Amino acid sequence: xxxxxxxxxxxxxxxxxxxxxxxxxxxxIDIRAIYVTDSxxxxxxxxxxxxxxxxxxxxxxxxxxxxxxxxxxVELKDVPGTLDKVLGLLSGNNIQLEYLYAFVGRAxxxxxxxxxxxxxxxxxxxxxxxxxxxxxxxEVYGI
Numbered sequence: 001x002x003x004x005x006x007x008x009x010x011x012x013x014x015x016x017x018x019x020x021x022x023x024x025x026x027x028x029i030d031i032r033a034i035y036v037t038d039s040x041x042x043x044x045x046x047x048x049x050x051x052x053x054x055x056x057x058x059x060x061x062x063x064x065x066x067x068x069x070x071x072x073x074v075e076l077k078d079v080p081g082t083l084d085k086v087l088g089l090l091s092g093n094n095i096q097l098e099y100l101y102a103f104v105g106r107a108x109x110x111x112x113x114x115x116x117x118x119x120x121x122x123x124x125x126x127x128x129x130x131x132x133x134x135x136x137x138x139e140v141y142g143i
Contacts, residue, residue: 002070002120003137004052008045009065012038020045020064027051027058032143033114035101046101048073048114050141071116072123073135078104078111086113089126095119103143112143 010016017036024031035046049055052068059066076082083102090097096118102111112135117123127134 001072001124001134001136003048003073003114003135003140005069005071005114005116006045006047006049006052006055006059007067007069008047008059010043010045012040012042017043017045019062020059023058023062023064024049024055027054029055029058032140033101033103033112035099035114046099048140052141069116070120071114072120072127073112073114073140074127075110075133075135076113078109082111083113085130086115086127086132089130089132090115090117090123093122093126095123095126112140 008020010020021031030050031047032050033048037044047055056066056068074086076086087097098116098118100113100115102113104111115123124134
């Protein structure tokens with residue numbers, strides 16, 4: 001199982017992020033989670049949206065540089081130690097974590113953690129064996 005994440009490369013200029021969100025707003029696309037990294041000259045926006053294919057098309061049509069990557073979303077109880085357990089599973093199985101970000105869903109008090117790893121199939125297998133609840137794309141897009 002994987003979730004489509006929209007990645008947008010933006011010049012680090014005043015208003016550029018607002019231009020991007022306006023495109024999504026006008027297309028009635030809802031951002032479920034967003035992660036922004038930047039440098040002095042550019043930023044990379046990583047987003048989970050409710051309509052990833054439409055978001056990619058709308059943004060590309062407006063001249064934005066967009067890619068899609070597949071990430072894993074897991075549901076974790078919002079209590080101390082649950083993230084540590086998941087990260088321990090990754091490191092204990094020699095899986096490289098590239099990045100992660102989290103948000104709290106609307107339907108429960110549990111946290112949703114989005115992970116990008118170097119070996120998605122192995123990670124999914126390990127999570128299944130260890131009772132880590134992996135969310136499917138429809139669950140995440142609907143949060």
